Amino acid sequence: MQQVLDNLGELPTSTGAKDIDLIFLRGIMESPIVRSLSKAHERLEDLRLEAVQDNNIDLVTDILGDITAxxxxxxxxxxxxxxxxxxxxxxxxxAHDMVASKCYEAVPPVELFNEELGNSSLMQADAVRMIGIRKKAGEPLGVTFRVEKEELVIARILHGGMIDRQGLLHVGDIIKEVNGRDVGxxxxxxxxMLKDCSGGITLKILPSYRDAPAPPQVYVQPHFDYDPANDHLIPCREAGIGFKRGDLLQIVNREDPxxxxACHVVGGATGLIPSQFLEEKRKAFVPRDFDGSGILCGTITGKKKKKMMYLTARNAEFDRHELQIYEEVAKMPPFQRKTLVLIGAQGVGRRSxxxxxxxxxPTCFGTTIPFTSRRPRDDELDGKSYRFVTxxxxxADVKAGGYLEHGEYDGNLYGTKMDSIHEVVDTGRTCILDVNPQALKVLKTAEFMPYVVFIAAPEFETLKAMHKATVDAGITTKQLTVRTFPGHRH
Structure with a gap:
């Protein structure tokens, strides 16, 4: 700017129109505002802008950890x-961290790409991608691999892991090279190889072009304990998470059969747990079949099974094995239960x-009236103690699934009808049910929303005295029977 002013000072000071414009320009250039702007510009030209830090990915990860709660x-x-x-x-x-740390590499020449593409029918010219990721040494990537047609393919990406957060890789991508080295x-x-890498990592991949599905909001409560360290089927023990019976887990991905x-609802990272199918299959196998043969990457290929294999679609098979794996649950605000189910041994006082x-x-609770096919006695009214039908x-109603439970006694049918439960619930009361424990398989749905209470039996002598009192009072004529099993005393 000073050089411009010097050149203007050497111009003649005549009164022509052109000279007046030059004098006016000189006045503008000498104004304090223009001089300040010029000095600021010169300082910015001398200043070299550099990155403050090259670990912003780590910084963001720390911030996410702090604000999660x-x-x-x-x-x-x-x-x-x-x-x-x-x-x-x-x-x-x-991209910022890679440029700031100067860990980027030159793009391979086009000739090299053409030569490689010519040797592989899989690698299309528009399919090869170079992916840059950044990690600390020893930091898990949150990804597992499988071999498919002599290629290494991404089998799963753990929800919440480093790869999942970056969103650059997807299940099904084929990994060709890591930092220019063939992965085999x-x-x-x-x-x-990936575990030992640190800083910038360049991956050559064949993308699958599959969009990652949104994590489902599914919560389950397991009915068994699990420790991945003791599981010889899990493909990667470090990727597994353990849990105890009754823990609350969120299932974030169920693509792998x-x-x-999953992750714990209260704290904890995402990891692998056995699926419903795998755990059912494992528990239905004879223990001696697990000799390590025929087991590959979390699958079971043994042929010896129990004669009655567990089938979820058949309730009779369920009753034989009683396999309790996961129960799907949901967080609900306070609400009135539709049914109250009393469970306990015979004679503990459920009916009382x-x-x-x-x-x-009476305004809060109600109960059902059982149906029967027997003829009413002289002193019985329909709808009082029983509802009498043919x-x-x-x-016909039993065959149509209209009964929660039913049975036959002394040549007559007795049962609890589904509609009778709805009749009590529709009045705004909670229906109290005294049913067989097997009926819980039907009741534990959104239709009935049961609150289940198990009544523990007292000491045997007390239970026997209670039953004797009911027999003496003429309330019942049924006699208790005691079964003795080898190795047990009553």
């Missing part, structure tokens, strides 16, 4: 968490407790 109760924290986990934002940070076809060697991805609750709280009508 806040996201539940603070909308701003939840929005920030969503923005920081956006795939495009993660890719922008990744050994999944274990590739895992070790043998291994689900049911009648007492109905008498003391045997043909009752058999």
């Amino acid at each position: 806040l996201s539940v109760r603070d909308d701003s924290a939840a929005e920030l968490s969503r923005i920081l986990q956006e795939p495009h934002f993660q890719s922008l940070l990744e 076809n050994n999944p274990t060697e590739l895992q070790e 043998n291994w689900w991805q 407790l049911k009648n007492r609750l109905v008498v003391l709280n 045997r043909t009508e009752m058999e």
Whole structure:
């Protein structure tokens, strides 16, 4: 700018129109505002802009860890968490860190690509992609691999892991090279290679072009304990998560038929757990079949099975094996239960407790009236103690699935009809049921929403005295029987 002013000072000072314009321009150039702008521009030209840091991915990961707890109760924290986990934002940070750390590599020459593509029918010119990721040494990527046609393919991506957060790789992608090195076809060697890498990692892949599905909101409660360290079927023990009976788990991925991805509802990272199908199959096998033969990557290929294999579609098979694996649950606000189910041994007082609750709280509780095919006695009214129907009508309703439970005694049919439960619920009361435990398989649905209470039996002598009192009072004529099993005393 000073040079421009010097050149203007050497111009003649005549009064021509052109000279007046030059004098006016000189006045503008000498103004304090223009001089300040010129000095600021010169300082910016001398200043070399450099990245403040090259580990922004790690910084964002730490921030996400700090605000995870806040996201539940603070909308701003939840929005920030969503923005920081956006795939495009993660890719922008990744590109920035790679440039800042100068860990990028030159793009291979076109001739090299053409030569490689000519040697492989799989690698189309528009299919090869170079993916850059960044990690710390020893940090798990959250991805497992499988061999498919002599190629290493991404088998699963753990929800919430580093690869999942970046969104650059997908299930089905074929890994060709890592940092210019051929990966071969050994999944274990590739895992070790990636585990030891740090900083920027360049992957050459054949993408599957499959969009990752949105994680489902499925919550389950397991009915067994699980420790991945003791599971010889799991494809990667480090990727598994353990749980105890009764824990609450969120299932985030069920694409693999043998291994689900899940996390604890309260804290914990995502990991692998056995699927419903795999655990059912494992529990239905004879224990001596697990000798290690025929087992590959979490699948069971043994041929010896129990004669009655467990089938979820057949309730009779379910009754034989009683396999309890996972129970799907949902978090519900406080609400009135539709049914109250009393479960307990014969003679513990279920019927007495049911009648007492109905008498003391008739506006809150009600109960069903059983149906029977026997003829009413002289002192019996229809709808009071029983509802009397013909045997043909009752058999037709049983066949149509209209009864929760039914049985035959002394040549007559007795049962609890589904509609009678709805009649009590429709009045705004909770229906109290004293049923066989097998009926819970039908009741544990959104239709009935049961609250199940198990009444523990007292000591045997007390139970016998209670039953004797009911027999002496003429309430029942049924006699208790005691079974003795080898090795047990009563």
